[in-house]
Amino acid sequence: MTDRMTGAEDSGQREPGDARDVLTGQLTQIARQALEASRPLATASAEAKNAALRDAADALEASTAELLAMNARDIEAGVARGLSPAMLDRLRLTPERVAGMVSGIRKVAGLPDPVGVILREWTLPNGLLVRKRAVPIGVIGIIYESRPNVTADAAALCFKSGNATVLRGGSEAFHSNAAIARVFGTALGRHGFAGAVTLVPTTDRAAVPILCSLDGLIDVLIPRGGRGLIETVVRHARVPVIKHYDGICHVFVHRAADFGMAERIVLNAKCQRPGVCNAMETLLVDGAIAPAFVPRITAALHASGVEIRADDAARLIEPALAGAPRPDWGAEYLAPILNLRVVENLDAAVAHITKHGSRHSDSIVTGDHAAAEKFLGAVDSAAVYWNASTRFTDGGEFGFGAEIGISTGKLHARGPMGLEELTTWKYQILGSGQVRG
Amino acid sequence: MTDRMTGAEDSGQREPGDARDVLTGQLTQIARQALEASRPLATASAEAKNAALRDAADALEASTAELLAMNARDIEAGVARGLSPAMLDRLRLTPERVAGMVSGIRKVAGLPDPVGVILREWTLPNGLLVRKRAVPIGVIGIIYESRPNVTADAAALCFKSGNATVLRGGSEAFHSNAAIARVFGTALGRHGFAGAVTLVPTTDRAAVPILCSLDGLIDVLIPRGGRGLIETVVRHARVPVIKHYDGICHVFVHRAADFGMAERIVLNAKCQRPGVCNAMETLLVDGAIAPAFVPRITAALHASGVEIRADDAARLIEPALAGAPRPDWGAEYLAPILNLRVVENLDAAVAHITKHGSRHSDSIVTGDHAAAEKFLGAVDSAAVYWNASTRFTDGGEFGFGAEIGISTGKLHARGPMGLEELTTWKYQILGSGQVRG
Numbered sequence: 036m037t038d039r040m041t042g043a044e045d046s047g048q049r050e051p052g053d054a055r056d057v058l059t060g061q062l063t064q065i066a067r068q069a070l071e072a073s074r075p076l077a078t079a080s081a082e083a084k085n086a087a088l089r090d091a092a093d094a095l096e097a098s099t100a101e102l103l104a105m106n107a108r109d110i111e112a113g114v115a116r117g118l119s120p121a122m123l124d125r126l127r128l129t130p131e132r133v134a135g136m137v138s139g140i141r142k143v144a145g146l147p148d149p150v151g152v153i154l155r156e157w158t159l160p161n162g163l164l165v166r167k168r169a170v171p172i173g174v175i176g177i178i179y180e181s182r183p184n185v186t187a188d189a190a191a192l193c194f195k196s197g198n199a200t201v202l203r204g205g206s207e208a209f210h211s212n213a214a215i216a217r218v219f220g221t222a223l224g225r226h227g228f229a230g231a232v233t234l235v236p237t238t239d240r241a242a243v244p245i246l247c248s249l250d251g252l253i254d255v256l257i258p259r260g261g262r263g264l265i266e267t268v269v270r271h272a273r274v275p276v277i278k279h280y281d282g283i284c285h286v287f288v289h290r291a292a293d294f295g296m297a298e299r300i301v302l303n304a305k306c307q308r309p310g311v312c313n314a315m316e317t318l319l320v321d322g323a324i325a326p327a328f329v330p331r332i333t334a335a336l337h338a339s340g341v342e343i344r345a346d347d348a349a350r351l352i353e354p355a356l357a358g359a360p361r362p363d364w365g366a367e368y369l370a371p372i373l374n375l376r377v378v379e380n381l382d383a384a385v386a387h388i389t390k391h392g393s394r395h396s397d398s399i400v401t402g403d404h405a406a407a408e409k410f411l412g413a414v415d416s417a418a419v420y421w422n423a424s425t426r427f428t429d430g431g432e433f434g435f436g437a438e439i440g441i442s443t444g445k446l447h448a449r450g451p452m453g454l455e456e457l458t459t460w461k462y463q464i465l466g467s468g469q470v471r472g
Numbered sequence: 473m474t475d476r477m478t479g480a481e482d483s484g485q486r487e488p489g490d491a492r493d494v495l496t497g498q499l500t501q502i503a504r505q506a507l508e509a510s511r512p513l514a515t516a517s518a519e520a521k522n523a524a525l526r527d528a529a530d531a532l533e534a535s536t537a538e539l540l541a542m543n544a545r546d547i548e549a550g551v552a553r554g555l556s557p558a559m560l561d562r563l564r565l566t567p568e569r570v571a572g573m574v575s576g577i578r579k580v581a582g583l584p585d586p587v588g589v590i591l592r593e594w595t596l597p598n599g600l601l602v603r604k605r606a607v608p609i610g611v612i613g614i615i616y617e618s619r620p621n622v623t624a625d626a627a628a629l630c631f632k633s634g635n636a637t638v639l640r641g642g643s644e645a646f647h648s649n650a651a652i653a654r655v656f657g658t659a660l661g662r663h664g665f666a667g668a669v670t671l672v673p674t675t676d677r678a679a680v681p682i683l684c685s686l687d688g689l690i691d692v693l694i695p696r697g698g699r700g701l702i703e704t705v706v707r708h709a710r711v712p713v714i715k716h717y718d719g720i721c722h723v724f725v726h727r728a729a730d731f732g733m734a735e736r737i738v739l740n741a742k743c744q745r746p747g748v749c750n751a752m753e754t755l756l757v758d759g760a761i762a763p764a765f766v767p768r769i770t771a772a773l774h775a776s777g778v779e780i781r782a783d784d785a786a787r788l789i790e791p792a793l794a795g796a797p798r799p800d801w802g803a804e805y806l807a808p809i810l811n812l813r814v815v816e817n818l819d820a821a822v823a824h825i826t827k828h829g830s831r832h833s834d835s836i837v838t839g840d841h842a843a844a845e846k847f848l849g850a851v852d853s854a855a856v857y858w859n860a861s862t863r864f865t866d867g868g869e870f871g872f873g874a875e876i877g878i879s880t881g882k883l884h885a886r887g888p889m890g891l892e893e894l895t896t897w898k899y900q901i902l903g904s905g906q907v908r909g
Binding site: 074077078157159163165170172173250254255269270273275276277293296299300302303304307389407411412413415416417418419420421422423424426427428432433434444445446447449450459460461462463464465466467468469470471 | 511514515594596600602607609610687691692706707710712713714730733736737739740741744826844848849850852853854855856857858859860861863864865869870871881882883884886887896897898899900901902903904905906907908
């Protein structure tokens with residue numbers, strides 16, 4: 036993927052240092068405007084924010100033709116650049132996808148406002164009333180790739196939670212993103228929230244490290260995309276980052292598992308939608324039941340079109356696996372490919388997940404309560420399951436109404452990240468003249 | 473302050489690149505051991521952790537003479553290096569300070585265990601039970617200066633909350649810190665928690681950027697010290713950082729304030745302990761009452777030995793301020809020095825705090841409910857007060873039992889940071905074979 040300055044006026048052939056200074060100035064100015072916009076937004080009423088969001092949804096709906104036209108330019112450029120069919124599909128807007136984006140915004144408008152909620156309230160012995168109250172974080176930077184719908188989804192969630200947003204989308208979706216952000220931002224401006232949503236008007240790759248350095252203006256960065264993008268952000272960031280790394284998810288079929296349940300969970304975790312982060316990449320089978328379970332699950336997975344990459348123990352048990360390729364325990368296949376490993380026992384399964392997992396979602400299938408509790412305690416992942424598919428790690432499934440992503444970090448947000456995780460808190464302390472003795 | 477390799481065996485005159493590789497290997501090894509130690513600790517019972525902490529307290533108490541002897545070496549070196557009396561005082565251990573450290577650990581042992589607490593629990597329409605449960609963060613790196621008691625305080629809080637700790641203290645306290653960490657760690661080792669607390673055995677300044685780069689091993693860094701140290705950590709960190717910047721705290725005396733209450737709060741916020749981060753640095757007085765209040769508060773502050781640095785408007789009102797030095801709105805004096813500014817109104821006070829404050833603690837004194845609510849909403853600080861002194865921003869005062877610091881960041885922890893903020897969560901999802909449709 037090559038990145039080009041396509042949107043900025045200063046895209047000429049300057050020398051690099053000079054161009055970078057200009058870009059830094061431009062991005063600093065955008066972040067400063069976002070910070071200014073964040074202040075009235077932080078204390079705006081739920082009604083005012085929801086009205087603005089509904090107007091933005093209406094405006095995007097009315098602009099469907101324009102969005103499709105701008106998207107066609109990106110698709111054309113993508114074809115010329117030789118993007119893969121999968122990438123072109125992610126990039127493409129259709130009337131249905133625009134409608135989905137619009138209804139998503141309306142849904143966010145209908146969710147409860149997370150801002151102002153009193154998280155805890157207590158009175159100190161000296162009579163001071165302490166209120167821990169949810170407040171917006173401030174300015175959120177979203178750095179993402181490919182899918183233009185992220186522009187509207189992320190902006191709506193950040194706005195609903197009272198935050199201003201600086202968006203930096205992928206170069207391949209630049210015209211689509213710019214059109215969405217312009218329509219969205221203009222609608223917010225009509226409600227007094229000008230500057231609350233801004234797309235960085237350049238595809239210059241240098242914009243990412245510059246955004247990462249704007250501490251004091253941007254409060255948090257949320258990178259959404261491949262490992263390379265996220266590592267770039269982490270490497271350059273002086274601003275806090277909430278990481279959304281890949282999902283290397285496991286299902287462990289314990290010796291006390293019900294085979295029918297295990298088969299349903301394994302097939303669902305692998306096949307229901309293989310290209311997402313909460314799909315299973317590695318199946319671990321307890322050695323005690325492997326001779327019975329491995330042939331059964333191999334047949335079922337093969338029947339579902341899954342390619343199995345098996346370890347030696349599994350090959351010995353099931354002749355159909357003899358020619359299978361070697362597993363790559365650290366791979367996120369995002370495809371109907373599955374690693375299969377026979378492990379000695381529960382401890383070995385936990386050790387495998389600790390070593391190779393990405394702290395996303397992992398499941399144990401067992402009828403043994405003590406084994407399940409041990410797994411749920413020892414596996415250090417955002418979501419740990421007992422007798423269920425890993426595919427439920429999702430803000431919508433969890434009942435959050437929406438999600439901005441699934442954090443694989445442990446600080447501030449872990450797992451599905453909804454509106455609550457887009458807030459922080461302040462302590463409001465109400466006194467009657469108290470001083471400290 | 474010069475840093476020297478005093479504790480490491482590889483402190484000789486190697487070439488820098490080589491020495492750095494050795495140090496990187498050594499620190500990586502320490503962090504890896506901490507990660508290993510963090511796993512059993514994460515699921516240890518409250519009883520086991522508390523017994524280990526009480527043993528550590530007993531062991532430190534029994535080692536008082538040794539700690540004082542090691543501290544005497546640091547003091548001697550500090551005198552030779554020309555440390556200021558204030559720094560030597562912070563560095564010095566006395567039998568009373570060791571006793572205070574010991575009783576602090578016993579107090580932490582007596583606090584409720586934050587780990588395992590069910591923060592929220594709900595059932596999805598498909599029957600899945602979702603439990604959001606508090607778990608330790610993992611490995612916490614504490615980078616601090618001067619006071620040797622931080623070694624025991626931080627280690628106790630991190631251990632109680634189920635985290636392994638890598639400590640990196642100031643070079644001037646190296647022998648004291650090493651002795652405390654050795655006694656503490658040995659006691660934990662007797663309870664099966666070897667490696668849970670480790671002091672970096674070198675004062676090489678290069679250790680800080682190396683620790684900052686150990687993502688995947690260290691989960692979070694908490695720097696405690698001056699702005700220079702914290703900025704160094706932020707600049708180098710690939711690991712998330714919870715920042716504890718300085719406190720530039722304000723009291724705003726609104727036109728509807730009770731003058732007696734305002735005077736008590738101002739004197740307390742400035743004078744009760746000027747050298748701490750929640751002490752006031754700037755007093756803002758509403759222009760509408762300035763002619764009456766400025767002379768009164770000037771007299772009271774001068775009587776308390778406070779040097780006032782006043783703006784022009786205050787000088788015009790109070791002749792005693794005519795020769796006062798100019799205020800520095802961005803200074804954290806940590807001394808009996810106070811900036812004084814007359815502002816036009818509430819909005820101007822908020823604007824001043826927004827521009828010059830450090831998002832720590834700010835207070836309004838007023839009898840006007842609407843003005844107070846506006847201030848509490850608009851001032852974007854960790855703690856905002858109405859009719860109370862800023863000095864209450866403290867984990868102990870808030871009833872947290874203890875604190876590891878006061879976060880001026882907004883992510884994960886904001887304001888006083890107690891045991892709860894040393895945990896994260898995981899979702900444990902209990903099913904009966906659910907798969908996603």
